[in-house]
Amino acid sequence: xxxxxxxxxxxxHVNTDVIIPARYLNTSDAKELxxxxxxxxxxxxxxxxxxxxxxxxxxxxxxxxxxEQAPLAIKTCGVSCVIAASFARIFFRNSINIGLPVLVCAExxxxxxxxxxxxxxxxxxxxxxxxxxxxxxxxxxxxxxxQIIAAGGLVAHVKKKVTAGG
Amino acid sequence: MGMTITEKILAAHxxxxxxxxxxxxxxxxxxxxxNDITAxxxxxEFRKMGAERVADRSRVALVADHYTPNKDIKSxxxxxxxxEFALSQEVAHFWDTGRAGIEHALLPEEGxxxxxxxxxxxxxxxxxxxxxxxxxxxxxxxxxAAAMATGECWLRVPPTIKVVYRGELxxxxxxxxxxxxxxxxxxxxxxxxQALEFAGETIESLPMAGRLTMCNMAIEAGAKNGIINPDAxxxxxxxxxxxxxxxxxxxxxxxxxxxxxxxxxxxIEPQVALPHLPENARxxxxxxxxxxxxxxIGSCTNGRMEDLRIAAALLKxxxxxxxxxxxxxxxxxxxxxxxxxxxxxxIFLAAGAVLSTPTCGPCxxxxxxxxxxxxxxxxxxxxxxxxxxxxxxxxxxxxxxxxAAASAVLGRIAHPEELS
Numbered sequence: 001x002x003x004x005x006x007x008x009x010x011x012x013h014v015n016t017d018v019i020i021p022a023r024y025l026n027t028s029d030a031k032e033l034x035x036x037x038x039x040x041x042x043x044x045x046x047x048x049x050x051x052x053x054x055x056x057x058x059x060x061x062x063x064x065x066x067x068e069q070a071p072l073a074i075k076t077c078g079v080s081c082v083i084a085a086s087f088a089r090i091f092f093r094n095s096i097n098i099g100l101p102v103l104v105c106a107e108x109x110x111x112x113x114x115x116x117x118x119x120x121x122x123x124x125x126x127x128x129x130x131x132x133x134x135x136x137x138x139x140x141x142x143x144x145x146x147q148i149i150a151a152g153g154l155v156a157h158v159k160k161k162v163t164a165g166g
Numbered sequence: 167m168g169m170t171i172t173e174k175i176l177a178a179h180x181x182x183x184x185x186x187x188x189x190x191x192x193x194x195x196x197x198x199x200x201n202d203i204t205a206x207x208x209x210x211e212f213r214k215m216g217a218e219r220v221a222d223r224s225r226v227a228l229v230a231d232h233y234t235p236n237k238d239i240k241s242x243x244x245x246x247x248x249x250e251f252a253l254s255q256e257v258a259h260f261w262d263t264g265r266a267g268i269e270h271a272l273l274p275e276e277g278x279x280x281x282x283x284x285x286x287x288x289x290x291x292x293x294x295x296x297x298x299x300x301x302x303x304x305x306x307x308x309x310x311a312a313a314m315a316t317g318e319c320w321l322r323v324p325p326t327i328k329v330v331y332r333g334e335l336x337x338x339x340x341x342x343x344x345x346x347x348x349x350x351x352x353x354x355x356x357x358x359x360q361a362l363e364f365a366g367e368t369i370e371s372l373p374m375a376g377r378l379t380m381c382n383m384a385i386e387a388g389a390k391n392g393i394i395n396p397d398a399x400x401x402x403x404x405x406x407x408x409x410x411x412x413x414x415x416x417x418x419x420x421x422x423x424x425x426x427x428x429x430x431x432x433x434i435e436p437q438v439a440l441p442h443l444p445e446n447a448r449x450x451x452x453x454x455x456x457x458x459x460x461x462x463i464g465s466c467t468n469g470r471m472e473d474l475r476i477a478a479a480l481l482k483x484x485x486x487x488x489x490x491x492x493x494x495x496x497x498x499x500x501x502x503x504x505x506x507x508x509x510x511x512x513i514f515l516a517a518g519a520v521l522s523t524p525t526c527g528p529c530x531x532x533x534x535x536x537x538x539x540x541x542x543x544x545x546x547x548x549x550x551x552x553x554x555x556x557x558x559x560x561x562x563x564x565x566x567x568x569x570a571a572a573s574a575v576l577g578r579i580a581h582p583e584e585l586s
Contacts, residue, residue: 013354013443017551022530026233026240028207028247040553060355060388064549065530066290068207068306089359089390090290094306144190144320158215158312 001122003080003101005052008038008045009114014057015064016091020073022065033069034076051078054120056112058084062091068098075100081120083127083138085109096145099153103127103138168418170326171395172361175301175415179284187325187424195225196300197278198313199287201269201526202230204306206247208288211311220255221317227259227278228252229269232526236263237533267498267524270294270382270466274374275498277408281396282415286310286319291466291548293384297377298403299396299414304385324390325424326361327352331368333432338582340476341376342468342546342566344368344429345383346437350447352427358388360424363417368431369394374403375472382467383548386444438544438579439564442552450569450581457489458563460543461574462555464495464522465529468546468567471501477571478510480582481517487577492519493528493535519574531556544573 018041020033027033038045055074061084062070071094074082081101095102101122108127112118116131125138141149151157169177173185180191200208205228212220220226228248233241245262252260259278261267270291273279281299285292288310295302305319313319329348349356362384369377377394384392394400396414404412435449463469463477474496486492494514496502502524505511514521520535528535529547537543537556543563545555550562563579572582 015549015551017530017549017554021553022203022532023536025203025532026238026244028210028244040558060358063354063388064290064551066204066288066292066304066306068204068288068308072207086355086358088355088388090304090306093309097306097308097312142190142322144322148320154308154312155211155214158217158315162216162315 003052003120003122005054005080005118006050007112007114007116007118008049008053008055009112010041010055010057012058013060013063014041016062016067016070017064019062019070020067025067025069030072030076033073037073037077046077049077049079052080053078054118055079055082056084056109057082058109059086061087063088066090068094071095071098071100083108096148097154105136105138108136167422168420170361170363170421171299171393171415171417172301172326172391173323175282175284176321176323185323187323189323191321191323192318193284193321194317195286195313195319196283197225197227197285198310199227199269199273199289199292200310201232201289202234202241202245202248203232204288204310206244207307208310208314209247209251211308212314215311215315217315220257220314223256224258225317226257226314227273228257229261229272230263230266231268231524233532234263234266234525235523265499268466268469268526271469271497271501274298274378275407275500277410280404280412281400282413286313290385291382293389293391294378294382294466296381296384296391296393297374299394299400301391301393303391324359324361326363327357327425327427328363328365328423329427329429331364331366331429331431333368333430335368335431336435338436338568339434340566341372341379343434343437344431345380346439346444346447346564347434348429349383349387349444352387354386354443354445355388357384360389362387362389362392364392364394370397373472374399375470378470379467383444386548436566436569436581438569439550441550441561441563444550444564450579453579456542456563456579457577458544458573458579459489459541460491460493460535460537461570462493462528462535462543462545462547463567463570464497465526465547466497467548469495469497469501471504473546473567474501474505474510476567478513480568480571480585481575482513484517484575486518486574489577490574492574493522494519495522496524498524528555530554544570544579546570
């Protein structure tokens with residue numbers, strides 16, 4: 001599957017408190033959460049974001065709290081994928097589990113600028129910065145995770161086991 | 167080649183003789199945890215998985231601790247979802263307002279985590295339980311849902327960093343100072359995807375409360391888990407909370423570590439982490455003149471009886487600075503009651519502090535002490551990110567209970583020695 005959208009660029013250590021501030025965690029409603037996505041780091045984000053857009057972060061993207069509401073808010077905003085030099089581990093697994101594509105690519109992250117148009121081929125991990133005419137290769141997912149991704153996330157993956165009586 | 171304690175626990179819980187870093191396992195989970203913020207989402211996902219009953223009700227713990235006592239209507243609804251699920255599924259370990267404590271203070275106190283066990287929690291500070299010699303890590307809501315449905319969780323075996331602490335601690339220096347200093351040394355992503363194994367003579371003589379504080383903040387260095395090999399202190403603590411049996415494991419002498427960090431504790435002063443990252447740690451003497459509006463003593467990091475005693479010793483016979491609001495939050499109802507019985511409650515109230523019921527409230531800017539724009543707090547909590555405790559233009563300085571109490575009295579960030 002190919003994803004295409006404009007880049008929203010952030011720095012290192014973007015934490016889950018700024019992705020979805022805890023003051024909004026009194027609800028599990030994805031649309032309500034999405035309305036406050038990135039609010040404490042980029043209050044205009046929700047007005048700018050278009051379906052398909054790509055968030056690019058630096059090192060340690062999604063650090064802090066375990067709140068799954070963070071990748072959920074990003075996904076519900078219409079963001080097609082997140083590219084970063086590295087991800088905090090709970091954010092990474094949450095994203096895999098809920099089916100938000102996350103790609104690790106330090107070079108693509110370092111060279112991307114806000115507003116760049118990018119295309120991502122999820123199957124191959126090829127990232128193309130159309131604005132700059134540059135291509136990159138994201139780190140491949142281990143086979144174990146590919147199974148969860150292929151199933152469409154952990155819910156579908158577990159559902160197979162549960163309904164099979166295992 | 168031997169294995170680390172982390173590798174041994176993961177191997178034992180996935181039916182394997184040996185596991186190595188980088189391998190994926192489906193681990194049997196001994197205890198799974200959720201709270202009023204993460205459990206409602208997990209319950210929704212649990213249903214989407216087609217699951218009807220939790221795999222094992224005795225291994226599920228649900229704690230209403232974040233936005234409780236219910237801070238608003240929406241929070242009340244979230245708690246209701248969790249309560250109804252807990253009751254209908256006959257979840258063995260469910261705590262509601264009045265009996266609930268801050269989860270990571272509560273579960274060890276209840277004897278629900280033991281050496282050698284594997285624990286996951288839909289809360290990033292689940293890594294606290296590594297202090298008991300357990301493998302414990304934070305996960306998301308969907309992970310909790312999967313664990314409730316299947317009893318298992320997918321995990322990648324982490325490489326381990328060994329941090330060796332030597333030397334005697336200076337007065338007023340405790341677990342919080344050691345972990346802030348460590349995060350300052352290795353950085354907030356210094357242990358990303360890795361296990362942090364705390365070892366050395368200083369750790370061996372560190373009481374359990376300090377160990378829990380250290381492992382609690384392993385996540386603040388990006389670690390998957392913090393862990394300490396169980397020893398006599400672990401046994402003493404376990405005996406004080408439970409009579410059940412458990413199987414402790416320890417790292418092999420020839421276990422492989424990705425890195426070893428040596429820390430000379432005799433040089434460590436009480437630490438303060440400046441806004442807006444926990445790695446901005448420095449000795450309290452080097453912070454300079456920083457006035458504060460609020461001090462918070464509590465949280466899953468420092469809300470234990472030992473922490474309250476340190477604070478009370480400094481506050482006894484003194485008054486909180488007129489410009490400062492001091493909020494003291496015992497971690498659990500049991501600690502709260504003990505604090506009252508020991509006379510600490512009276513010391514806090516006489517000093518002009520608030521003595522709150524157990525709640526995570528102010529730590530994450532939820533309720534019970536939210537900061538306004540331009541306000542500054544010193545807190546014994548674990549994160550000082552932008553907006554963590556309220557307005558994005560407020561600031562949080564992280565410290566241990568001694569620095570927080572001294573600062574509350576003096577109205578500025580202060581070394582406890584300045585009070586004498």
